[in-house]
Amino acid sequence: MIHRMTRQQVLDLYFMDARCKLIEVAAFLDRVDRGSGEPDFRLEAFRRAMRHLADGDADRAGAVLRSLSDPTVEPIPVAPGKGAIGAWPGC
Numbered sequence: 001m002i003h004r005m006t007r008q009q010v011l012d013l014y015f016m017d018a019r020c021k022l023i024e025v026a027a028f029l030d031r032v033d034r035g036s037g038e039p040d041f042r043l044e045a046f047r048r049a050m051r052h053l054a055d056g057d058a059d060r061a062g063a064v065l066r067s068l069s070d071p072t073v074e075p076i077p078v079a080p081g082k083g084a085i086g087a088w089p090g091c
Contacts, residue, residue: 045067
């Protein structure tokens with residue numbers, strides 16, 4: 001039997017953590033805005049992903065993840081760098 005929490009239970013358990021993360025995102029965007037130079041594709045991808053937060057769909061987490069992910073299915077011959085960059089440049 002699957003027990004689903006009430007909205008009140010979810011809020012009681014997770015609100016403060018989500019509040020903290022929201023403030024961290026706001027602080028990140030403030031730092032980016034104060035920075036010099038031109039932003040790269042990651043900032044636009046981030047802002048586009050954030051739009052999913054307000055759309056009211058039930059699968060916001062999936063939509064955010066898909067919007068930042070590489071949608072291609074063919075493998076590339078060589079990785080462009082050593083590590084992940086967090087957003088797909090072809091968005």
